[in-house]
Amino acid sequence: MSIEQVHEWVRDRDRALFNVFSCQGSEPSEDDVRAFEAQCGFRLPEEFRDFTMSSLGGLYVGAKEEVWPRAKLYEVGPFWSFLCAVKVFGISENVPEWLDIRLRYAELAEAGHPPLVPFLQRGGDMNLFCFTRAGEIVEWDHVTSEEPHPVEGSFSDLLLRELHDLEDRTRRRMRNEHLSGGR
Numbered sequence: 001m002s003i004e005q006v007h008e009w010v011r012d013r014d015r016a017l018f019n020v021f022s023c024q025g026s027e028p029s030e031d032d033v034r035a036f037e038a039q040c041g042f043r044l045p046e047e048f049r050d051f052t053m054s055s056l057g058g059l060y061v062g063a064k065e066e067v068w069p070r071a072k073l074y075e076v077g078p079f080w081s082f083l084c085a086v087k088v089f090g091i092s093e094n095v096p097e098w099l100d101i102r103l104r105y106a107e108l109a110e111a112g113h114p115p116l117v118p119f120l121q122r123g124g125d126m127n128l129f130c131f132t133r134a135g136e137i138v139e140w141d142h143v144t145s146e147e148p149h150p151v152e153g154s155f156s157d158l159l160l161r162e163l164h165d166l167e168d169r170t171r172r173r174m175r176n177e178h179l180s181g182g183r
Contacts, residue, residue, distance in 0.1 A: 003054070006163070020059070022058055025055070027054065030053070032091050059086075084123050084166075088120050089104050101119060104118040117130055126142035
């Protein structure tokens with residue numbers, strides 16, 4: 001898979017279902033990316049570097065509130081029914097704090113996980129997809145944070161898989177499967 005397929009997904013998405021936000025117009029420079037790499041101590045994978053410096057860097061894709069009403073306090077349901085978005089953390093100067101890779105990295109490092117750079121998260125999930133110093137992708141589990149789980153594929157493979165899963169969850173939510181606990 002490729003970054004171009006991610007761009008196609010965003011361009012061709014169902015606009016009635018999904019909101020998209022990215023750093024379009026304030027893309028980070030090569031110097032910005034290098035400054036972050038100096039902070040984390042290693043070079044990010046090329047595919048991610050290209051993505052983060054593109055108009056889609058700092059990406060948020062979320063199901064629209066009218067399509068997928070957000071959970072109320074103390075609401076229960078199957079775990080998938082809370083995963084209403086996909087976030088790819090960015091380096092842009094104007095990226096909001098909740099989407100800033102530098103802040104996510106600092107938080108994880110302060111928690112004792114400095115060799116991991118978090119780059120992707122599902123909205124409603126505390127787990128993080130991260131790059132290791134070797135450029136591998138792992139999933140850091142916030143409950144068992146000691147040993148991250150390896151993830152197969154490239155950055156674009158993972159992102160496309162998550163976007164397609166978000167589409168599937170949104171359609172399930174629209175069919176009210178979460179009320180019956182359907183998987």
